[in-house]
Amino acid sequence: xxPFKYSTAKQPSDAVAMLAKNDSAAFLxxxxxLLDLMxxxxxxxxxxxxxxxxxxxxxxxxxxxxxxxxxxxxxxxAQHPAIRKDYPILSRAILAGASAQIRNMATNxxxxxxxxxxxxxxxxxxxxxxxxxxSGCAAMEGFNRMHAIFGWSDKCVSVYPSxxxxxxxxxxxxxxxxxLNGAERVINFDDFHVxxxxxxxxxxxxxxGELITSIEIPxxxxxxxxxxxxxxxxxxxxxALVSVAAGLEMEGSRIGAAxxxxxxxxxxxxxxxxxxxxxxxxxxxxxxxxxxxxxxxxAARPLSHNKFKVEMGINTITSALQVxxxx
Ligand SMILES: Cc1cc2nc3c(=O)[nH]c(=O)nc-3n(C[C@H](O)[C@H](O)[C@H](O)COP(=O)(O)OP(=O)(O)OC[C@H]3O[C@@H](n4cnc5c(N)ncnc54)[C@H](O)[C@@H]3O)c2cc1C
Ligand code: SF4
Numbered sequence: 001x002x003p004f005k006y007s008t009a010k011q012p013s014d015a016v017a018m019l020a021k022n023d024s025a026a027f028l029x030x031x032x033x034l035l036d037l038m039x040x041x042x043x044x045x046x047x048x049x050x051x052x053x054x055x056x057x058x059x060x061x062x063x064x065x066x067x068x069x070x071x072x073x074x075x076x077x078a079q080h081p082a083i084r085k086d087y088p089i090l091s092r093a094i095l096a097g098a099s100a101q102i103r104n105m106a107t108n109x110x111x112x113x114x115x116x117x118x119x120x121x122x123x124x125x126x127x128x129x130x131x132x133x134x135s136g137c138a139a140m141e142g143f144n145r146m147h148a149i150f151g152w153s154d155k156c157v158s159v160y161p162s163x164x165x166x167x168x169x170x171x172x173x174x175x176x177x178x179x180l181n182g183a184e185r186v187i188n189f190d191d192f193h194v195x196x197x198x199x200x201x202x203x204x205x206x207x208x209g210e211l212i213t214s215i216e217i218p219x220x221x222x223x224x225x226x227x228x229x230x231x232x233x234x235x236x237x238x239x240a241l242v243s244v245a246a247g248l249e250m251e252g253s254r255i256g257a258a259x260x261x262x263x264x265x266x267x268x269x270x271x272x273x274x275x276x277x278x279x280x281x282x283x284x285x286x287x288x289x290x291x292x293x294x295x296x297x298x299a300a301r302p303l304s305h306n307k308f309k310v311e312m313g314i315n316t317i318t319s320a321l322q323v324x325x326x327x
Contacts, residue, residue, distance in 0.1 A: 002041070005048070009053070016179070024044075025045055026045040026047070032098075061082050064219060068214060068215040074106040089227065120142065121158065141304075151266040152303075155196055160193055172218055174189055174216045186216070226246065227244075229320045245261045258279040296313070297310050
């Protein structure tokens with residue numbers, strides 16, 4: 001690890017002002033991703049600004065939904081009674097990630113900003129456009145079993161790893177940030193993470209120095225018809241090959257609206273819009289669930305080592321819809 005300066009911020013405004021003074025500084029939340037990146041020399045900030053003492057840990061129910069503090073940890077968020085009752089897919093998605101020890105440390109803001117687990121990104125001897133723009137993409141012709149099947153570019157085929165974010169996408173959350181000038185802005189979750197295009201070094205639409213202060217989730221009426229299913233190589237401590245968060249707004253036996261997002265398939269949580277559209281107004285039957293899944297996955301563009309993800313995606317969407325419908 002390279003030497004770095006360590007500071008502690010006491011107020012959100014201090015944190016932002018401290019970062020503004022150094023163009024190679026980073027906020028430190030739980031450190032479960034940042035420290036690994038630093039130890040592997042993937043990311044070498046000259047200053048770390050610890051934000052864990054900021055008063056941004058509350059989880060509050062409001063008249064319109066719930067607000068998650070950016071510094072609340074993943075365990076407290078997943079176990080919060082209001083989250084378990086009204087947003088169970090979020091609770092399940094968080095608990096499907098990492099390990100209990102990591103979830104105790106991981107913060108909600110840090111979770112959204114965790115970086116890809118592409119092994120070439122972590123290996124500084126390999127070309128990687130995300131780590132070193134212009135150096136190439138080792139995964140394109142390399143071992144790309146864990147990689148994207150939607151939305152990739154010839155510059156980067158990595159996937160975004162967060163489970164929590166997949167649920168937040170299906171829940172239509174938004175992210176509140178504090179800017180350098182002290183103003184706040186709110187980013188719709190679908191606009192928060194980005195596809196790689198020509199700039200895979202960018203994972204999201206935050207600009208340097210912005211601090212995530214909270215995540216806002218609107219009320220929904222599909223809590224009793226929702227599911228999160230994660231398919232992975234082992235049952236714990238593994239990232240998703242494919243995951244699906246699904247919520248169904250039922251109108252009698254018909255589906256009023258479906259809310260479906262996928263993980264493990266793209267550079268951002270992938271909204272399954274084709275499946276959602278197909279299901280709208282249809283009777284909730286096994287045949288329609290499978291057809292909706294096929295509609296979505298027909299557009300996939302698998303790589304040399306991950307063709308299996310297409311069939312896996314069909315099966316996982318179908319299962320998630322069945323579990324959500326059963327309630
Ligand atoms: C072995 C292992 C297995 C894992 N498995 C999974 C898994 O299966 N599923 C899953 O979803 N995750 C998994 N994770 C990832 C884990 O969830 C993340 O590392 C964690 O959520 C990151 O949160 P943090 O607070 O520790 O972030 P940090 O490491 O502190 O920060 C991450 C990044 O976010 C920035 N940052 C942090 N907070 C803010 C803020 N409020 N505003 C602006 N910038 C901020 C930091 O500067 C840094 O760039 C795993 C991690 C490990 C080590
Ligand atoms: S897929 Fe993306 S992160 Fe992985 S080597 Fe290619 S450019 Fe780097």
